[in-house]
Amino acid sequence: MRLLLIGAPGAGKGTQAVRVAEHFGLTHISSGDLLRRHIAEETSIGRSVGAAMHRGDLVTDGIVMDVLRKPVEAASRNGGYVLDGFPRTVEQAEVAYLVARDIGASVQVAVFLDVPRPELVHRLLERGRAANRTDDTEDVITRRLRVFEEHTLPLLDYYRQREQLLKIDGARSVDEVTAALVAELEAVRHLLDG
Numbered sequence: 001m002r003l004l005l006i007g008a009p010g011a012g013k014g015t016q017a018v019r020v021a022e023h024f025g026l027t028h029i030s031s032g033d034l035l036r037r038h039i040a041e042e043t044s045i046g047r048s049v050g051a052a053m054h055r056g057d058l059v060t061d062g063i064v065m066d067v068l069r070k071p072v073e074a075a076s077r078n079g080g081y082v083l084d085g086f087p088r089t090v091e092q093a094e095v096a097y098l099v100a101r102d103i104g105a106s107v108q109v110a111v112f113l114d115v116p117r118p119e120l121v122h123r124l125l126e127r128g129r130a131a132n133r134t135d136d137t138e139d140v141i142t143r144r145l146r147v148f149e150e151h152t153l154p155l156l157d158y159y160r161q162r163e164q165l166l167k168i169d170g171a172r173s174v175d176e177v178t179a180a181l182v183a184e185l186e187a188v189r190h191l192l193d194g
């Protein structure tokens with residue numbers, strides 16, 4: 001199964017992606033984690049994306065595609081993937097579709113984790129305190145939410161038109177969201193495999 005999760009910063013994408021991957025035996029691929037690893041390892045990619053990530057802006061499409069290509073291809077050959085954090089724009093979705101289609105790696109279901117804005121801000125401030133993430137301060141949070149609304153929300157229409165969108169109420173407990181997500185995916189699973 002090949003899935004992606006769309007959600008604002010703080011919607012619980014990362015947590016749910018890990019749980020869904022585990023349940024269905026898929027590989028969890030987080031574009032943010034891969035980029036943060038490049039920064040930690042001080043690679044040339046890390047040096048070129050550091051400033052944009054620190055501000056809460058998106059990094060360029062070319063770099064994200066470069067970082068994701070191999071892991072996505074490998075996961076597609078090995079049971080499938082849960083993509084977390086990609087695509088962030090309709091342009092990324094379009095390019096990714098063209099690249100992935102020929103090797104049978106394109107996305108089958110796009111899950112939208114729906115969480116109201118005040119709840120997102122509350123969660124992000126908590127996470128910033130707990131995890132010491134430099135992009136979870138109040139200014140950067142506001143910026144990241146605006147980037148999400150402007151650039152990423154249009155993806156919902158893109159996947160809705162393709163009849164691939166699954167919307168999940170994400171404003172519940174972590175366990176409740178996982179249960180809903182797993183149940184919905186179990187229900188469509190037989191349409192996807194084989």
Ligand code: AMP
Nearest residue numbers: 031032053056057058059064085086088
């Ligand atoms: P995340 O961990 O998914 O919240 O991503 C953290 C940061 O990594 C984002 O604020 C962006 O700067 C960058 N990033 C992650 N995924 C993408 C993407 N698909 N396109 C552009 N930038 C991204």
